[in-house]
Amino acid sequence: MGATTKKYSLNYKKKTEVDRDTFVPRRSPKEMIRCSGCGAFYRHRHWSLTAPAQFSRPDHVHAVFCPACRKIKEGSASGELHLLGVGDSERGEVMRLLRNEAIRARQKNALERIMSLEAVGGGWKVKTTTEKLAQRLGRSLCNARGGKVAYKWSHNNKFVRVVWQMGAPSVS
DSSP states (O other), rough: OOOOOOOOOOSSSSSOOOOTTTTTTSSSSSSSSOOOOOOOOOOOOOSSSSTTOOOOOOOOGGOOOOOHHHHHHHHHSSEEEESOOOHHHHHHHEEEEEEEEHHHHHHHTTTTEEEEEEEEEEEEEESSHHHHHHHHHHHHHHHHHHOOOEEETTTTOOOEEEEEEEEOOOOO
């Protein structure tokens, strides 16, 4: 007897609409672009902080703003990090950790930036230009200072709220 193949129905798969970032252009421009706000370069669908080797004269460059600068200008954050339980004595160290991690993230992706930092109630709120940066900051704080971190994604996964709560100080 011949082997029979079982046919599977694909109707069970969840059909989700993939929402894209509205600040990223749909079509890639032909020429190189330099951001007027931060100085990042756009070439071959990638933003970078270093100038490409072909960059020699500024007349090849069009003055526009990168998606991160546009998000900062419009105040449209893609991620929030809420810091709870940070006292005045450790506030400086936590801010240095956040700043250093943001610098490392920006070297990898020029569009990852901290937009704002504000005191809210008994904690701090940090707004970021990308959801991955908010995740990365929460994870680095959890690794460095301990405590608990929770991630809350929006319906379309284009916004994340990360809540980091400082743990009770350990007794040595």
